[in-house]
Amino acid sequence: AQTVTQSQPEMSVQEAETVTLSCTYDTSESDYYLFWYKQPPSRQMILVIRQEAYKQQNATENRFSVNFQKAAKSFSLKISDSQLGDAAMYFCAYKDNDMRFGAGTRLTVKP
């Protein structure tokens, strides 16, 4: 079974600084998708960014970018110029036929 591991239960970053959240996964598939979702205290899960496994180019969405290392099965999220509104739980997810989530990383942004 595919597993997703987020080794950092909590992370903290100073406003305007950069932070990287780690994610590794285990799969024998070659075709899959990876996602980062954000869940603010209001609870609604929001898609942050996604990466197709067959694309070598790392995905970027404004201040959010990923470092996708397929051979290492690693998919980290970098948040640049952190803002107070970035404070949330961040979930890494793997998808082929169904979705598997990591345990999440709670990000705190300090003013």
Place this chain on the structure above:
Amino acid sequence: KAGVTQTPRYLIKTRGQQVTLSCSPISGHRSVSWYQQTPGQGLQFLFEYFSETQRNKGNFPGRFSGRQFSNSRSEMNVSTLELGDSALYLCASSFGGHSRTDTQYFGPGTRLTVL
């Protein structure tokens, strides 16, 4: 375009009762997936419905069931509730055309408390 809606937002039940949760997907989305979120187990996949048929199923007991209607709205039912069923139940919708390439969009969740 309206997002995924879930009703009710909060629910309190007692052990042994049954409960039905509802999810209305984004217009045009034909796939609805259900997840259970708890502090101890995290996010766990329950099942996915596409065009009124269950397409995928997670590792949950038969007390958890679902269905999807012709308008893509979905309901999830839990029978004989147990204390451990207390959780946030999340619904996510997607176009569903090709499961691996789909992106899921989540609703706000239903908070179920079993006493």
